[in-house]
Every structure is written in structure tokens, then in C-alpha cells.
Amino acid sequence: GQQVMQIPQYQHVQEGEDFTTYCNSSTTLSNIQWYKQRPGGHPVFLIQLVKSGEVKKQKRLTFQFGEAKKNSSLHITATQTTDVGTYFCAGTRGSQGNLIFGKGTKLSVKP
């Protein structure tokens, strides 16, 4: 079935280092969403990308959607301890497609 693969599963960084998580789909996606889940909490919506090659920024976070709309990345510049959590990507196929989640990347930041 349709899958969204996300890597890495875990990432440990020193505060101030950059961080990137990647999502890949076996099929073309109509859009991709990113969520952040703080430890013990529930995933919170961050952003949605729709257009091929789209790049969006939220302060230190940069989101990209690939030209083929099969992959996406989230990059955090100069991580802070407040960035700790699990980052999920979720893609949909077609206008009414179900949301399919990646398994998430768990980020830990050492002060």
C-alpha cells in the first residue's frame, strides 16, 4: 500500500547545530503536512505544502516540497532545547485522499 517513509528515526544534536528530517513517498502526493509532537503531547500542525518545489519558512524552520511531489524535508537551523520533540510528515494523495503519516523523527537537543 501507499507509504510515507521518514528518516532518520532519531536524531541527537548539540544545541546550536542544524537538524533535518526527510520524508519520501512511493507515489505522488497532492500535499504534505508537517506536525510537531512535544514529549507527552499530541501532534500539532506546523505547515502544509501544496505546490511542486515549494519552500516555506517559519523562523528557524524551513520546509521543502520536492519537484516531483514525492519527497519533503524539514530543516531546523541552530536548534534550541525548545525544538525537542517528534516531527511527523503526513501526505495525502488526491483531493480526498487519506492522510498518511510517516513514523516520525524524534529530535533530542543537548544544551
Place this chain on the structure above:
Amino acid sequence: GAVVSQHPSWVICKSGTSVKIECRSLDFQATTMFWYRQFPKQSLMLMATSNEGSKATYEQGVEKDKFLINHASLTLSTLTVTSAHPEDSSFYICSAPADRVRGDTQYFGPGTRLTVL
């Protein structure tokens, strides 16, 4: 790895009927499960937190009498959409943390597509 299943994967029902959706953690116990709803082209929205052995906690704006949640065991939570109407048509997804002590990551079910005619 941890697996969460949902049943049914899709359902079509007539307006006024009730629909029950099951969320199961297949290889781990989950004292807490989350229920979400996603409308087309929109993001996932948390509806409620399901707690095993106690009442669910509903998010603001979610009618608890319309969306009945029962978390009767450590591996099963159910969401019943009562007297469903076309505006309830949506994609419903559940998730559960695999390791409550470590506050580990969420594992998502495959979702249930509800269409109310």
C-alpha cells in the same frame, strides 16, 4: 514496531444513523489514545483524548454527546458518531503513544473515511 489498527477503513451511512469506529493497539497497551478529524485539504484536528477507565477529554468545540468515546480496555478505544449528518463526513484517525512512561512517539492508525449521505 508498534501497530495501531482502525476499523472500518471506510464507511458510508445514511443521515441520522450512528457509526462506531474502533481503534486498537495491536502489540502494546495504550492507556491513552487520541482521536483526530481531518476535513479535505485541512490539517489534522484533535477531537478528544481517550483515557482507559475514565471519561474522555474533549477539545473545545467538540460535542461530547455527539462523539461518544469509550476506552474500555488497554488496547481498544471506540469513537461513535451519533445521529450522523453530512457535515460529519470526514477522515477520522486515532493515535496512541507506545510508551507512556517515556512519553514516546505516537503511532497512528490508518484512519477511517466516513461519508454520510
